Amino acid sequence: MKEDAMKEDAMKDVTLVYVISGTLCVSQRAASKNNDVEMFLAYSGELVGGLAVLTGELSFFTVHSPSRLPHHIACIAMLSKSTFYSIMSEWPKVVLHIARTVIYRLSPFVRQIYFALDWVYIESGRVLYRQEDESDCTYIVLSSRLRSVITHHDGKKELVGEYGRGDLVGIVETLTQNPRSTTVMAVHVSESAKLP
Numbered sequence: 001m002k003e004d005a006m007k008e009d010a011m012k013d014v015t016l017v018y019v020i021s022g023t024l025c026v027s028q029r030a031a032s033k034n035n036d037v038e039m040f041l042a043y044s045g046e047l048v049g050g051l052a053v054l055t056g057e058l059s060f061f062t063v064h065s066p067s068r069l070p071h072h073i074a075c076i077a078m079l080s081k082s083t084f085y086s087i088m089s090e091w092p093k094v095v096l097h098i099a100r101t102v103i104y105r106l107s108p109f110v111r112q113i114y115f116a117l118d119w120v121y122i123e124s125g126r127v128l129y130r131q132e133d134e135s136d137c138t139y140i141v142l143s144s145r146l147r148s149v150i151t152h153h154d155g156k157k158e159l160v161g162e163y164g165r166g167d168l169v170g171i172v173e174t175l176t177q178n179p180r181s182t183t184v185m186a187v188h189v190s191e192s193a194k195l196p
Contacts, residue, residue, distance in 0.1 A: 014052045014053055014080075015081070016047060016048075016050065016052075016079040017047065017048040018046075018047055018076060018077040020044065020075040020076060020077055022044065022065075022074030023041050023043055023066055023072060024041070024074050027062050028061050029062070041066060048063055049061075049063070051102045052081075053081055053098065054095065054098055054099060054102065117193040117194060119142075119192075119194075120139065120191065120192045120194050121189075121190075122190045122191070124186055125185060127185045128185060128192065129183070129184055130180065131181065132180060135174045135178060135179060136174070137174060137195055137196050138171045138195045139168070139169040139192040140169075141164060141167045141190065141192050142191040142192055142193055143190055143191045144187060145186075145187040145190065146163040146185065146186055147159065147186075148169075148183070150181065163184075
C-alpha cells in the first residue's frame with residue numbers, strides 16, 4: 001500500500017493496522033520542529049493503532065514505510081473501527097489483547113503514571129472542583145472543554161478561561177499548595193484524568 005493512501009485512509013476513520021510482513025514506521029510530529037520523529041517500528045505480527053481504536057479518537061501518529069528502507073514493502077491488513085467494534089461485540093476479550101499491545105509500547109515511567117491516574121467523567125454543567133477547595137491534584141482534559149469561573153466577594157461571577165483536550169487544570173494551585181482560586185465545570189460531557 002502506498003504511504004499516501006494509508007495516511008488518507010487513517011484520516012477518514014480510526015483504523016487498526018496488522019503487519020502481516022515487513023516493517024512499518026510509526027512517527028509523530030515534533031512540537032518544536034516541522035518534521036516527524038520516529039516513535040517505534042512495528043514488525044510482522046504486530047498491531048498499530050490500538051489506542052485510537054480503543055478510545056475512538058483520531059491517532060496522534062503517522063504510519064508509513066521506514067525511510068531508511070526506501071524500497072521496503074510491507075503487507076498489512078486494516079480493520080476499521082466499526083469492524084473492530086463488531087468483532088468486539090462477539091468476543092469482548094479481544095479488547096484485552098489490544099490494550100496489552102498499547103501498554104507494551106509505553107515506557108516504564110509512562111506506565112507508572114498511567115496506573116496512578118484516576119479517570120473522571122463529568123456531566124455537562126457539573127463542577128469538577130469549587131473555588132476554595134483543597135488543591136490535592138491536577139487534572140488533564142481528555143475530551144470536551146472545562147470552564148473556569150471566579151466568584152468575587154460581591155457575588156459576581158467572571159469567566160477566567162476555558163480548557164480543552166490536553167490542557168492541565170489546577171496545576172499552579174497544586175504545586176503552590178494554595179486553595180483553588182476558581183470553580184471549574186464541564187461545558188459539555190467531559191472526561192479528565194486526575195493526577196495526584
